[in-house]
Amino acid sequence: MSMANLLEKLKENVIQGRKTSEDIGIDESLTGTPGVVEMVEEALEADIPAEELITSSLTAGMEVVGEKFSSKEYYIPDMLASADAVGAAMEILKPHLEKANVPTRGKIVLATVKGDIHDIGKNIVAILLKGAGYEVVDLGIDVPEDKIIETVRSEKPDYLGLSALLTTTMTEMPLVIKALEENSLRDSVKILIGGAAVSEEYAMEIGADAFCADGFQAIKVLEEMEKANGK
Amino acid sequence: MPREGILIKKPIERLTGEQVQQIHDASITILRDPGLLCFNRRAAEVFRSHGAEVGDISGSSTPSWTVKIPGKLVTDALDKAPSTITLGARNPDNVLVIKGDEPRVYYITGSETNTWLDVDFPAYVSKTDSSREKRIPEFKPRRGTVADLCASAHVCEHLETVDGYIRTVNIQDKEINETNKDVNKFFACLNNTTKHVQSGLTKLAQLDNVVKMAEIIAGGKDKLQENPLVSFITCLVKSPLQFVDNTTETFIEVCQRGLPVVVSSSPQAGTSAPIKEAGIMAQINAEVLAGITLGQLVNPGTPVLYGSVPVRARMDTLGDSYGSIETTQYNIDCVQMARFYNLPNYSTSGVCDTKIPGQQSTVERLFSDILVTLSGPQFLHCAFGLLDCNAVFCLLQAVLDDAHFKMIKNFLREPRINETELADIRKQITDVVATPQKMFINYIRPVMRSGEISLPYPFEGEGDDDDVFYLANERMKELLAKPVEHIDEATTQRIFNEIPGLLPGLNFYERENQS
Numbered sequence: 001m002s003m004a005n006l007l008e009k010l011k012e013n014v015i016q017g018r019k020t021s022e023d024i025g026i027d028e029s030l031t032g033t034p035g036v037v038e039m040v041e042e043a044l045e046a047d048i049p050a051e052e053l054i055t056s057s058l059t060a061g062m063e064v065v066g067e068k069f070s071s072k073e074y075y076i077p078d079m080l081a082s083a084d085a086v087g088a089a090m091e092i093l094k095p096h097l098e099k100a101n102v103p104t105r106g107k108i109v110l111a112t113v114k115g116d117i118h119d120i121g122k123n124i125v126a127i128l129l130k131g132a133g134y135e136v137v138d139l140g141i142d143v144p145e146d147k148i149i150e151t152v153r154s155e156k157p158d159y160l161g162l163s164a165l166l167t168t169t170m171t172e173m174p175l176v177i178k179a180l181e182e183n184s185l186r187d188s189v190k191i192l193i194g195g196a197a198v199s200e201e202y203a204m205e206i207g208a209d210a211f212c213a214d215g216f217q218a219i220k221v222l223e224e225m226e227k228a229n230g231k
Numbered sequence: 232m233p234r235e236g237i238l239i240k241k242p243i244e245r246l247t248g249e250q251v252q253q254i255h256d257a258s259i260t261i262l263r264d265p266g267l268l269c270f271n272r273r274a275a276e277v278f279r280s281h282g283a284e285v286g287d288i289s290g291s292s293t294p295s296w297t298v299k300i301p302g303k304l305v306t307d308a309l310d311k312a313p314s315t316i317t318l319g320a321r322n323p324d325n326v327l328v329i330k331g332d333e334p335r336v337y338y339i340t341g342s343e344t345n346t347w348l349d350v351d352f353p354a355y356v357s358k359t360d361s362s363r364e365k366r367i368p369e370f371k372p373r374r375g376t377v378a379d380l381c382a383s384a385h386v387c388e389h390l391e392t393v394d395g396y397i398r399t400v401n402i403q404d405k406e407i408n409e410t411n412k413d414v415n416k417f418f419a420c421l422n423n424t425t426k427h428v429q430s431g432l433t434k435l436a437q438l439d440n441v442v443k444m445a446e447i448i449a450g451g452k453d454k455l456q457e458n459p460l461v462s463f464i465t466c467l468v469k470s471p472l473q474f475v476d477n478t479t480e481t482f483i484e485v486c487q488r489g490l491p492v493v494v495s496s497s498p499q500a501g502t503s504a505p506i507k508e509a510g511i512m513a514q515i516n517a518e519v520l521a522g523i524t525l526g527q528l529v530n531p532g533t534p535v536l537y538g539s540v541p542v543r544a545r546m547d548t549l550g551d552s553y554g555s556i557e558t559t560q561y562n563i564d565c566v567q568m569a570r571f572y573n574l575p576n577y578s579t580s581g582v583c584d585t586k587i588p589g590q591q592s593t594v595e596r597l598f599s600d601i602l603v604t605l606s607g608p609q610f611l612h613c614a615f616g617l618l619d620c621n622a623v624f625c626l627l628q629a630v631l632d633d634a635h636f637k638m639i640k641n642f643l644r645e646p647r648i649n650e651t652e653l654a655d656i657r658k659q660i661t662d663v664v665a666t667p668q669k670m671f672i673n674y675i676r677p678v679m680r681s682g683e684i685s686l687p688y689p690f691e692g693e694g695d696d697d698d699v700f701y702l703a704n705e706r707m708k709e710l711l712a713k714p715v716e717h718i719d720e721a722t723t724q725r726i727f728n729e730i731p732g733l734l735p736g737l738n739f740y741e742r743e744n745q746s
Contacts, residue, residue, distance in 0.1 A: 077675040123668045
């Protein structure tokens with residue numbers, strides 16, 4: 001397969017949301033043919049540069065997916081399938097990007113705060129951010145303050161995303177921010193909060209940097225922050 | 232393949248078996264005494280010749296008779312009336328096969344309104360914040376025209392949930408008169424939809440022209456009998472219990488031609504029927520049975536639909552209150568009565584009291600649409616687009632109704648629960664719980680694409696604005712821009728050559744040639 005052909009097929013698989021050969025995608029006839037993961041591996045074996053794969057196939061494919069989502073041809077499950085496929089591709093490409101000194105878009109630590117076990121929204125945010133090229137460290141649910149502090153210290157993320165669904169657990173968020181301040185880590189990370197219980201107003205009240213209503217807004221907020229940082 | 236309709240496996244019923252029998256017995260008693268007042272000579276003669284007690288009413292300026300119908304005549308007629316009726320269509324995929332013993336629902340438009348409601352969306356600017364602008368729907372009523380009827384049939388051709396078409400608007404162009412209204416009305420409908428067409432007749436003298444037109448389209452007299460593209464609605468009995476002269480005459484003539492016909496009765500509880508449920512039910516049932524009996528005496532085996540359009544009176548005006556709870560109750564009762572006789576039921580839902588589309592119209596129509604559907608009438612004339620009882624038609628409302636009927640149809644899908652399905656699900660659950668995220672999202676897509684789960688409300692706006700009407704109007708424009716399959720050119724020319732009174736503007740091919 002020629003390089004151009006491979007890049008085009010990889011892009012098509014992103015649009016189809018097919019992570020592996022087992023995935024059905026939109027066009028059922030593709031089932032059994034290589035998906036994004038297999039095609040990325042094939043491309044690397046063919047010495048196609050990781051950056052080229054990202055630009056010509058992964059990002060270009062996600063742009064098409066975004067257009068289809070805007071025109072209501074695609075729904076969130078379609079968007080997530082594509083983002084998940086791109087996220088898996090980025091995992092494979094990570095060592096190659098590091099080797100080539102290509103910087104990632106940034107690292108984000110995600111956590112559902114202590115006492116809260118709800119994670120559907122957070123998981124969707126994680127998939128979308130990975131699909132958008134961010135490195136995601138997901139700490140899961142019911143995460144205590146000290147674990148968050150420890151992770152921010154060791155992982156040195158650019159962003160911290162805190163999630164809470166309940167009015168009884170949203171009060172953990174200011175405690176995490178206070179603990180970051182006490183550990184002199186607050187200025188090292190931008191804090192985003194989300195979840196059904198919280199709002200823009202609450203984010204400002206507790207000293208977070210932004211409120212994100214959903215995963216799409218999270219990407220938008222991160223892009224704005226990147227611009228503000230001159231990235 | 233005929234259209235499928237929705238099978239209601241367990242229809243809701245309000246009446247017990249005993250109550251159904253009691254209503255039937257009461258109706259039979261009413262038909263025997265006091266019987267009906269008959270203003271049609273032929274009907275009186277038919278009943279007399281078959282053993283009914285018919286008495287001349289002397290001294291009246293209009294000839295009239297009392298007709299007392301023995302129960303045996305009614306039960307014999309019910310035995311002869313077919314339980315299965317085919318309602319044909321230009322497109323074979325749109326044929327309806329309705330069975331009195333099968334609660335399979337088909338959604339039909341209608342009835343005929345005088346007023347057409349246009350909608351426009353002028354922009355309004357806030358007095359307190361001039362940067363805020365909103366599109367507010369404004370509805371403008373006007374008299375209906377042939378062009379409106381064509382547009383309505385055209386859009387209904389593309390509305391998925393419309394199974395058959397009853398003319399929605401009375402054509403009142405200056406070129407239209409009593410002698411050419413029926414042919415223009417039927418042609419406008421038949422030429423713009425490939426679904427079944429049903430209507431009433433304005434002039435009996437036009438019946439043969441309408442039938443001839445249908446025969447030309449169907450491919451001959453026998454073909455029309457096999458595939459009756461058209462059927463008729465007749466309100467031959469005026470409540471309470473009166474055979475009307477002209478509509479009874481029309482009914483007899485339609486029966487003689489063997490075409491499907493609705494025996495429709497529309498009593499109003501409180502004025503032309505008793506206000507109590509038992510009363511209106513006994514009376515409407517007697518009125519419909521009287522019509523069915525006449526039809527079977529005239530031509531045994533005539534395909535007749537048990538037509539019920541009961542309504543309760545408004546207490547403030549004594550006008551019709553189609554949006555009342557009781558109206559829905561009466562309709563559901565009538566569905567049950569028709570099923571008792573194994574006859575296909577022409578039932579009513581969705582007619583609302585309010586004058587323009589809005590919250591009241593949505594509540595009123597959905598309330599009766601859902602409940603009457605669940606009772607399992609075969610031919611549900613469910614007022615697509617109708618407002619202000621039966622006075623106003625709004626195409627935008629018809630587009631909204633289609634979305635609501637899709638929701639009802641989706642709700643009524645069969646549950647897919649079986650061993651194969653459950654085995655797949657067990658594997659899916661095992662696989663998902665083993666993943667870190669524990670989400671089933673990956674399995675949504677094939678189900679979503681297969682149509683197994685319903686899609687969001689199609690007219691949902693962005694943000695906080697309620698843009699339902701605007702978006703439905705955009706959809707309406709899209710449907711109007713989609714072509715419809717008109718009657719072919721040769722057949723159209725033949726119709727225009729052989730059927731008098733058609734407006735030249737209705738000839739699609741002539742219009743095309745001129746432009």
